[in-house]
Amino acid sequence: GGDDGSASGGNGLEKQTITVAALPLVDGAALHIGIKQKLFEAEGLKVQVKPIQQSTQALPALIKGDVDVIAGANYVTFFQAHEKGTLKLSILSEAAALTPNMMNVLVKPDSPIKSAKDLEGKKIAVNIPNNIQSLTLNAILKANNVDPSKVQYIQVPFPQMGAALEKDQVDAIHVVEPFLSDVQKKLGARVVVNGGGEPVTGVPISGYVTTQEFASKNPKTSAAFQRAMLKAQEAAASDRKKVEEVVPDYARIEPQVASVITMPDFPSSVNTTRLQRIVDLMVSGGLLKDKPDLNTIVFQAKA
Amino acid sequence: MLEIQNLTHTYADGHTAIKDINLTVQDGQLVSIVGPSGCGKSTLLRCIAGLIRPAEGRIVLDGTPADGVPDNLAVVFQDYSRSLFPWLTVRDNVALPLKQRGMSKAQRREAAMEALESVGLADAGSKYPWQLSGGMQQRVSIARALAYRPSLLLMDEPFGSLDAQTREDLEDLTLKVRGDGGMTILLVTHDIDESVYVGDRVVVLGASPGHVRADLTVDLPEPRDQISTRELPEFVRLRAEVGRLVRGAGETAEQAATAAT
Amino acid sequence: MLEIQNLTHTYADGHTAIKDINLTVQDGQLVSIVGPSGCGKSTLLRCIAGLIRPAEGRIVLDGTPADGVPDNLAVVFQDYSRSLFPWLTVRDNVALPLKQRGMSKAQRREAAMEALESVGLADAGSKYPWQLSGGMQQRVSIARALAYRPSLLLMDEPFGSLDAQTREDLEDLTLKVRGDGGMTILLVTHDIDESVYVGDRVVVLGASPGHVRADLTVDLPEPRDQISTRELPEFVRLRAEVGRLVRGAGETAEQAATAAT
Amino acid sequence: MSTTASSAVSPAVGRGRRAARFLGGLAHRWLPFALLIGAWELATRAAESPFFPPPSQIVSATHELWLSGPATRLFLTDLAMDNLLPSLGRMALALAIAAVAGIALGMVLGRSERAMAYLNPLLQFCRAIPPPTLVPVFIVLFDLGTQMQVASIIFSVIWPILLNTADGARSVTPLQMDTAEVFRLSTVDRIRYILIPSALPKIFAGLRLALSLSLILVVFSELLPGTVNGIGFQLTDAQSRSDMPTMWSVIVLLGVLGYALNTLLLAVERRTLGRHRPADGKGDT
Amino acid sequence: MAALFAASELLGRAEIVDRSYLPPASSVVTRAIELAGDTLFLQYLADTMTAWAVGLGLAIAVAVPLGLLLGSVPAVNAATRAIVEFLRPIPSVALIPLAGLLLGSGTEMKVALIVYASTWPILFNTMYGLAEVDPAGKDTLRVFGFGRLEILLRVSLPSAAPFIATGIRLAAAIALILAVGTEIISGFGEGLGIFIAQAYSVPDGARDVLAGTVWAGTLGLVIDAALGGAQRRMFHWHHARQGGTT
Ligand SMILES: Nc1ncnc2c1ncn2[C@@H]1O[C@H](COP(=O)(O)OP(=O)(O)OP(=O)(O)O)[C@@H](O)[C@H]1O
Ligand SMILES: Nc1ncnc2c1ncn2[C@@H]1O[C@H](COP(=O)(O)OP(=O)(O)OP(=O)(O)O)[C@@H](O)[C@H]1O
């Protein structure tokens, strides 16, 4: 836990050290840029990073208070947790939004599948079924007049997708960076659907989240974190080089890979209108029953 | 005093092994029990030892009906090899029951070694039972019972696997132990000479189901001696009589009852 | 013909059980083996059976050195109760080895029942071994060996747990089997009378380590009879001689060598 | 008069007494379980954690999700048919293969020093490997789906069967093996009439361990790439959706299945071992 | 062992799939040896082994007495069977998020899950071992006036001990799998499993994943050899008797 700084310091923060569980994904690059550029320090915050492998794994730790914030938390998972009542979600900052070609559907070079329409009746590998991937891909397929109920999603972890595709265990794979570039390079795989294309371009996919309990107990700390994060997001969005610099350190991606992969968008504001897009998608995809009240979910610093 | 009253036992499979056995043994007496194979000798001993609860009848010890295993009891089992613990040395096997006697470790060892010596196994103390021959294992189990100094000793064919010489030595040892300590002993044997030589009484059991066919008092002078005692006319007479009884004991309880009338 | 040449065996713990044993047994002979407890009789039988590989020397069968278990062998183990399979009925225990004889199931059953009957256990076929008395179990293991009709039969104190009557019956059965089938039999016993009564020869072993102390030829008329044979002066003489030899056999090989010179 | 009366009454009395004894046994068997559930109910109600719904709620979720189907299908719902049956099918297949292979290999290892020396290091090495790390290997060796799932279940449940069988085969009473040797029993007969019966109690211990392990492994195998159905799939799916009642209902289902299958195995065990050994304390003469 | 190596080398080189998806054994083993010089990795190993040792120790301490109780008092066995059989098939590792909620995500959780999973083989082997004890031995001590508890400890326990030891060997491997598996799935903290999990989430990680796996297997091999040695020494009477003759 990060309780060591809980006594309010000179700058009026309730908590000066904040523990962030971070995934080894490009999504969370801004956090590391913020640390490197001392943006948190400028707010009087010390950030302690705990590496994790999946955002769901950090959920109990967040509830128990072992970590304060999860970086790069998958919205689909966390909105669902919020709806089921296992967590009162508070979003401090956005992390990443979809950009064209950061997530694509690939097939083998000699595959008969040429277009989205050809995917009907085929097996597509996704990392986790009923989550962000199938959600966005279904929206794209629908926009392309393909019936999403006719594709079969198969769960295959990203690292194994290449092998599964090569062995013809699946017909297509829906894969994100850096695996996307990797499979394209190794198998010469061909893109059939741009997974970040319309209508999902710009849909936010992950954020920096905490619990409403934490946010209401530590409003100043949360606000300070939010300010620093927004600046960091800004920096990440404006200069790709800055992202390329930090990514090899925490995500174990080779520098030369980092320089070629397609980056997500790093939104530099917290915006209920943008978040509404993912919520709407989830409701129409049956992943949420009701629309949550985003105004209570998005953390607003009190002036 | 050990009283066996109307003892009947039927095994789970419905087989009645002994029926209506009555027997009274005075303290310090040595009673030999003989009878054909399968007539219920072991069953009788197991009942007395409290290892099986008889279907009917009871065992009375010094006036109080026994419930479970009597105090101060030792048994030499017919299946001696299974009653030794393979993970203990011979000495520890003999010393183990002495824990019940509240003896110190050193005392237990000493008593164990002494008992082993008395059965001719002074050298085998640190071996394991499975390193011994059949007869040696049998002697270990005799040593274990003797070291315990019970007041009631049940022996089920204790000398069956021993050569003539060792057997005679142990017969004399048994007689000595009984003479010294006032131990009550029930000894099952197939050797008719032996039953007469060591016994104060010889009880002959008949078969199907086991019943008391005869109960002979052995009136031979003490101390007994392997050579001179066996030459006595009374010994020869008794041994012939027991032999005759055992040979006829294969017949069933009903036939015996008819014969007795 | 069975030839035992310079047989020596030392157990893993360094104990030499038998040393330099030489013995030749003609086909169809019945050799009684006697000797004090722990002198190596069982060890000798296990070497012949191929169950232990002797440290030195060899077993030659009909001119060819044996390697492993000889053909057509049956053994009655001293620890009979452990050699029976508790999950098989008595009849199946006896019938199991007959599978090697290529007999049909019905034939096996019949042969088993016949053998059981010959040892007086006609009624026990469908019981399990643990439902039998010690002597009955011993007879099952004898029946198993006889039903197999081996050409070489090793018996390690086969009648030790039997009453006098049953014992005599089985002694006679053994004699009959040998007479009928030309079976070669090695029989370990502690009963000196028995060794003479059934044996064509009596081999007396001495102890520490086991060695051949004497090899006596028994010249008694055939067929033998429990009453008349035992009354013959030659029987009485032999039995006294064997007794004397066994009693002196406790001494070591070295002492014996000195005594022999 | 009195005799007829008593004979008319006694069967009823007997039946009553038997029923009472049956109920008593039932209480004795289930009371601790019921108490535990009661305590759990109280604790969860007091805690009001969304992660730990009270048992009553779990039971109703279980009923609704799995057991509210038509009577003709034993009340199984579509969800149950589509997930439970494939999972159980894979489990049964894997368990059967593991049992046959484990017993066979165990016999060899238990009796042959040489086989032990050759195979043991390999087996011990494999035994300690956490199955999730083998995914890269499995994906090359097996097809996605059933093949990979069954293989991964076998890979884990075979060990208790194999090791216990080997232990059982090794500790056959030496004199019994000597007897087999002397009478020259063929290898098949030795295995069938001596090794197996003698090792059977230990094999059953291994099977009981393997049985519940296989249920656990079903869940894990359904974390593997290529899974499209199964109770484990439902479990992880519910977990990722934070659907706690569903998740708990799967756990309850696993518990019930485990109990039922185990009871079945115990019945088989009692039948097979019943005649094997003397009742305790009435052993030998 | 060599055969396994050769087989996997071939499999890797056969290029059923791209080599980086399943690297050949030689490169995996080279990587595994390389890791032995990596202090961070060794620290991870130490963490995993600590959880393993504590977990297995606790499991033995819980399961053996419990097995003795359940195996010797049929009434208790009947009364608890429903609970035991209900609990056994619950996949503890799949419940890591919940376990994390109750126990935190550190060593305590790892240890708790290890104890939970590795208790069963020891418990069952103890119970079944007791059922097989020769009644002759028990009768012997009964006759000499020993009570039930003493008979349990002096006869039943030693004669069941070799089989209990087999249960412990089973449990030792399960405990190792659980230690590594919990780390992999919880993805939190330090340990061999974390190393594997990290490698798992990047392209070209298969080599590290398998190198970590080789370490897990090797640990299992070493542990089992040590336990096997201890078993042989402690139960020499058992082995000598099996090999020897009387
Ligand atoms: N556990 C058992 N279950 C069923 N029947 C048994 C059991 N034990 C013994 N019997 C039967 O009870 C009878 C008496 O057995 P017991 O062992 O008392 O005989 P015994 O006189 O000691 O014979 P032996 O001299 O051969 O040892 C036998 O017919 C035997 O078959
Ligand atoms: N497995 C073994 N390990 C070590 N020593 C053994 C082993 N088996 C037997 N011995 C020893 O070898 C010697 C001979 O034993 P063996 O069993 O052959 O004697 P025996 O003549 O059959 O005696 P008995 O008449 O008492 O059965 C004994 O001193 C015994 O201690």
Ligand SMILES: [Mg+2]
């Ligand atoms: Mg008896």
Ligand SMILES: [Mg+2]
């Ligand atoms: Mg012997």
